[in-house]
Amino acid sequence: xxxxxxxxxxxxxxxxxxxxxxxxxxxxxxxxxxxxxxxxxxxxxxxxxxxxxxxxxxxxxxxxxxxxxxxxxxxxxxxxxxxxxxxxxxxxxxxxxxxxxxxxxxxxxxxxxxxxxxxxxxxxxxxxxxxxxxxxxxxxxxxxxxxxxxxxxxxxxxxxxxxxxxxxxxxxxxxxxxxxxxxxxxxxxxxxxxxxxxxxxxxxxxxxxxxxxxxxxxxxxxxxxxxxxxxxxxxxxxxxxxxxxxxxxxxxxxxxxxxxxxxxxxxxxxxxxxxxxxxxxxxxxxxxxxxxxxxxxxxxxxxxxxxxxxxxxxxxxxxxxxxxxxxxxxxxxxxxxxxxxxxxxxxxxxxxxxxxxxxxxxxxxxxxxxxxxxxxxxxxxxxxxxxxxxxxxxxxxxxxxxxxxxxxxxxxxxxxxxxxxxxxxxxxxxxxxxxxxxxxxxxxxxxxxxxxxxxxxxxxxxxxxxxxxxxxxxxxxxxxxxxxxx
Numbered sequence: 001x002x003x004x005x006x007x008x009x010x011x012x013x014x015x016x017x018x019x020x021x022x023x024x025x026x027x028x029x030x031x032x033x034x035x036x037x038x039x040x041x042x043x044x045x046x047x048x049x050x051x052x053x054x055x056x057x058x059x060x061x062x063x064x065x066x067x068x069x070x071x072x073x074x075x076x077x078x079x080x081x082x083x084x085x086x087x088x089x090x091x092x093x094x095x096x097x098x099x100x101x102x103x104x105x106x107x108x109x110x111x112x113x114x115x116x117x118x119x120x121x122x123x124x125x126x127x128x129x130x131x132x133x134x135x136x137x138x139x140x141x142x143x144x145x146x147x148x149x150x151x152x153x154x155x156x157x158x159x160x161x162x163x164x165x166x167x168x169x170x171x172x173x174x175x176x177x178x179x180x181x182x183x184x185x186x187x188x189x190x191x192x193x194x195x196x197x198x199x200x201x202x203x204x205x206x207x208x209x210x211x212x213x214x215x216x217x218x219x220x221x222x223x224x225x226x227x228x229x230x231x232x233x234x235x236x237x238x239x240x241x242x243x244x245x246x247x248x249x250x251x252x253x254x255x256x257x258x259x260x261x262x263x264x265x266x267x268x269x270x271x272x273x274x275x276x277x278x279x280x281x282x283x284x285x286x287x288x289x290x291x292x293x294x295x296x297x298x299x300x301x302x303x304x305x306x307x308x309x310x311x312x313x314x315x316x317x318x319x320x321x322x323x324x325x326x327x328x329x330x331x332x333x334x335x336x337x338x339x340x341x342x343x344x345x346x347x348x349x350x351x352x353x354x355x356x357x358x359x360x361x362x363x364x365x366x367x368x369x370x371x372x373x374x375x376x377x378x379x380x381x382x383x384x385x386x387x388x389x390x391x392x393x394x395x396x397x398x399x400x401x402x403x404x405x406x407x408x409x410x411x412x413x414x415x416x417x418x419x420x421x422x423x424x425x426x427x428x429x430x431x432x433x434x435x436x437x438x439x440x441x442x443x444x445x446x447x448x449x450x451x452x453x454x455x456x457x458x459x460x461x462x463x464x465x466x467x468x469x470x471x472x473x474x475x476x477x478x479x480x481x482x483x484x485x486x
Contacts, residue, residue, distance in 0.1 A: 006297065006323055009287055010316045014069040016286045019148050020061050021173065022158030022165055022187075024076045024101075025110030025128065026083055027056030031347070034117035046117050052347060055090055056112060058158035060313070061187070064279035065156075066094050067313040067337045073152065075100030075145045077137055077164050079129065083109035093433075095336045100144035104137055110162055132163045142172055149176055154183050154286035156278060157199070161189040174198045185282040187274055188212070193234040200285065201238045202230070203278050209241045220259070227251035238291050242277055242302065250295045258292055260299040276305045276314055315341050331411040332419045335433050341418075342379070342434055351377030354436035356427040358385045360399040362409055372466050373440045374415035381418045381434060382410055383427040392425060426451045437461045 029052045034044040055063055058076060065072045074096055078084035080103040087109060091098050110128035114121055133141065141164070149155065155177045159165045175198065177184045183200040193212045196202060210217045213226040223241065231239050231251055239251040247262040277298045284294025301314040304322050317331060333341070342352050353376050359366055374380040384407055390399040399406070407419045422430045431439065431452035439456045440463075447453060447463045456463065 005293070007320070009284065009289060009293075009297065010068075010319065012287045013283060013316065014071070016070045016283050017073075017151060017153045018065050018070045018156060018283065018286070019073050019075065019145070019152035019154070020058055020065070020156045020158060021075045021145055022058030022061070022156070023110065023160035023162040024055070024059050024074070024078055024087055024164075025057035025112060025160070025162070026053055026087055027060075028053050028111060028113040029347075030113065030115045032115070032117055034122065044117070044122060046115055046122055048115075052343070053086075054343070055087065055094075057110065057160045057162070058156075059087070059091070060275040061156055061158045061279055062091065062094070062096055063340055064276050064313045065283065066096065067315050067340050068279065068283060069316065069334075069337060070283055071097075073097035073100060073148050075141060075148065077102045077104050077107065077133060077141055079103070079107040079109035080105040081109055083111055093336065094340070095334070097148075100141075100148055102137065102141055102144070104133075106134075107131075107163075110160075128162060130161070130163050132166045133169070138166055138169050142169060145173055146176055149180050149182060152182060154185065154282045156282050157184060157186040157196075158275070158278070159187060159189040167195045170195050171197075183282065183285045185278055185285070187278045193230055197235045199234065199236060201240060201281065201291075202234065202236060203240045203242060203274060203281065204230075205242045205274055206244065209239075220257075223249060224251075224257050227257060240277065240281060240295055240298070242274055244273075248277065248295065248299050248302065250292060252291065258295070260295060262299070262303050273302045273305050276301050313340060313344065331417065332407050332421075335420055335422070335430055338381070338418055338420050339433050339435075342381070342436075345379055346435075346437070350379050351437040352379045352381060352434070353377040353438045353440055354381045354383060354427075354431060354434060355440040355442075356383030356385070356422075356430075358390045358394065358399060359406055359410055360390060360394070360401055362406075367413065367415075369442050369466055370413060371415045373464075376438050376440065376464055379417045380415060381420065381436060382416050383430050384410065384419055384421050386421050386423045389423055389425060428452050428455070431455055435459055435461075439463045440466060442466045 030048045031050050032046045032048040034046045036045050038045045062072050062074055078087055084103055088098055088101055107129040113125040115123045174184055178198055186196050186199045186202045188196055188202050188204050191211050206217055209226050213229045215226050217223050217226055227239055231253055240248055242248045245262055247260045250258040280298035280301045281294045284297055300322050301319055304314045304318045346352060353373055355373050387399055387403045403421055410416055411419045428451050432455055438461060439452055441450050445465055450463050453463045
């Protein structure tokens with residue numbers, strides 16, 4: 001796949017409409033340090049320093065797709081409980097269509113709690129329901145899926161064995177998708193893949209594939225035998241077996257296997273890598289990539305995500321960087337997708353700096369200010385006033401440069417990591433969504449007058465005031481031009 005093809009594919013992702021069906025859950029992470037042994041029992045004491053609650057299971061597929069910019073609809077069943085409502089609200093905040101999410105008072109929303117000290121997972125606690133859906137709920141879910149299939153380009157089935165994807169539901173959904181001509185990509189579970197018969201592609205990991213084929217995988221020969229058996233049993237167009245630090249292998253009927261080595265520089269955590277592979281391959285097929293091209297992009301993305309701790313996602317910019325490319329447009333993100341990216345970066349200890357402004361006619365003062373802001377942390381996010389917002393603040397003759405052109409120019413600056421547009425008069429709602437560590441303003445502001453100060457300080461952040469370069473302002477440039485042409 002050429003660099004141009006990769007860039008074209010990534011730019012097409014916001015037009016790829018996706019439908020995710022499967023087991024939704026919450027992943028809770030308690031991060032701390034373990035420096036002593038409990039006097040009550042011979043176990044380490046973990047002092048919790050921070051915690052995080054994020055979408056898990058099929059929700060991580062959703063996260064991956066949203067970070068890539070794909071529109072997402074979701075169909076599933078969760079408990080009619082506090083966790084279920086929290087999960088639904090989190091999906092809505094990520095701009096996911098949740099009309100197909102059903103609540104069942106007889107179920108418990110799955111929550112997996114992981115306790116970590118440093119980068120080491122000490123313990124996992126599961127709270128969940130595993131019983132299959134009853135017939136009435138299954139039929140209701142099938143109706144929701146059927147109503148959304150015509151409006152999607154690809155169907156994702158994320159099976160965690162929690163009872164949502166029953167055998168009968170799988171058969172009905174795959175048949176509906178095939179009739180509609182939609183590719184079906186599946187993250188499978190269990191030891192019998194015949195329940196996925198007719199799907200386009202499955203993405204098991206090595207141990208899952210070995211279990212389903214009832215064969216050990218010791219080398220490429222046994223791997224090929226497992227691939228061939230699963231292809232035939234499930235009547236698949238293709239099979240991708242992910243192999244952790246060894247990359248992945250693509251199997252197709254009557255073709256030799258294609259082995260793709262990992263592109264990761266260092267493997268920290270493989271959890272969630274399968275969801276990233278599933279998302280990229282499905283989006284690739286929907287966007288018109290050949291199977292080997294889609295697998296190549298997915299392998300590139302997996303190499304990024306296994307270098308992170310915890311279930312993670314990968315952005316378009318990270319894929320371009322992993323491929324040795326850069327693209328200013330990939331820095332321009334919507335708030336929902338950027339929120340997920342920034343949360344993950346903060347979990348890795350990176351300080352997020354936020355500033356905002358109109359930046360109409362970029363000049364030397366702006367550049368100096370932005371470079372100083374970037375030096376305060378590891379990630380600089382620029383909140384950019386939309387055209388409508390600028391008109392309300394500056395008058396009907398402004399802006400001189402459109403929001404898209406302003407965003408593109410600013411994204412080309414090396415000191416800026418992300419640009420996000422906002423339409424309000426102030427960036428308060430955007431700040432509350434992104435939760436930066438450092439809020440920066442310039443000029444003669446006093447910290448107590450900065451919009452968002454109270455919010456940032458409430459979660460442990462701070463405000464920084466940076467001086468502007470004297471004699472440099474957009475208004476001054478405009479006045480000078482008008483004077484010279486008077």
